[in-house]
Amino acid sequence: MTRAIRHDPGPHRASTGLAALLLAVVGGFQAALAAGAPWGQAAYGGGHRGVLPAKYRASSAVSTLVYAGLIAVVLGRRPGPGLRRRILTGASGLMMLGTVLNLASRSRVERLVWTPVAGTLAVTLLRVARGPRRVRSRPR
Template sequence: MTYPILAAYFFSMLTALTVLFQLALAAGAPWGEMAMGGKYPGRFPPSLRVAAVVQALLLLCLALIVLTRAGLMFPGFYAFSTVAIWFVVAFCALSAVLNSITPSKKERRLWAPVTIVLLLCAIAVAVN
C-alpha cells in the first residue's frame, strides 16, 4: 500500500470519527465545551445542532475528495479532485489553526492534534 493511499484511509477514519462527534452534538450530546470554542457548554442550541449536521456533511465531502484523489473512489471525478484537494488542504490548515487557538482547553486538547493529522494526510494525498 502506498503512502498516499494509507494517508487517505487514515484521513477518512479520522473524518468518520469527527462526523460521528458532530452528529452526536446534533442529537443533543452534552459535549458543547469541546466544540465551537466551548461557547455553549452542555447541549448545543437548535441552531448549532443544525450547524453540526452541516459540518458533518462538509466533512464527508472532504473525505470523498481525498479518497477520489488517492484513486480509491469515483474515477470519473479524478480531474476535479486534483483541484479540489487543495480546498481540502486549505480547510484542514484553517481548522488546525483555529483548533490550536480556541479558548476551550478541552477542544484544543482533543481537536488540535486531530486537525493537524488531517492536514498532514491531506497534504500527503495532494502532493502525490
C-alpha cells in the same frame, strides 16, 4: 516505445486511510453534536456547556454531510482527478485554518484533542490530493 507508469501506493494508502479515519471521527462527533450530545464545551470555542443551541446543531448537521462527502472524495469516489485535487487541497487549507483556530480556542478539549486532529488532517489531505508517487519503469 511506451513507458508504463506504476504507482507506489504505500505512503499514499496510509495517508488515504488515516485521512478517511479522522474525517469519520470528526464527522461522527459533528453528527453526535447535531443529535444533541452534551459536548458543547468541546466545539465552537467551548462557549456552550451541554447541548448546543439549535443554530450550532444545524451547523453540525451540515458539517456531518460535508465530512461524509470528503470521505467519499478521499476514498476515490471522485468527480475527476483535477477537481478531486482542488477539493482536497482546499479542504487541507481549511484544516490548517482549523488547526490555528483550535490552538487559539479557550476550550481545553479543542486545544488538546482537535488541534492535532485538524493538523494531521491538513497534512494527510494534502498528501492524498497530491496522489501516489509515480514510478516510471525502465524501457525494454
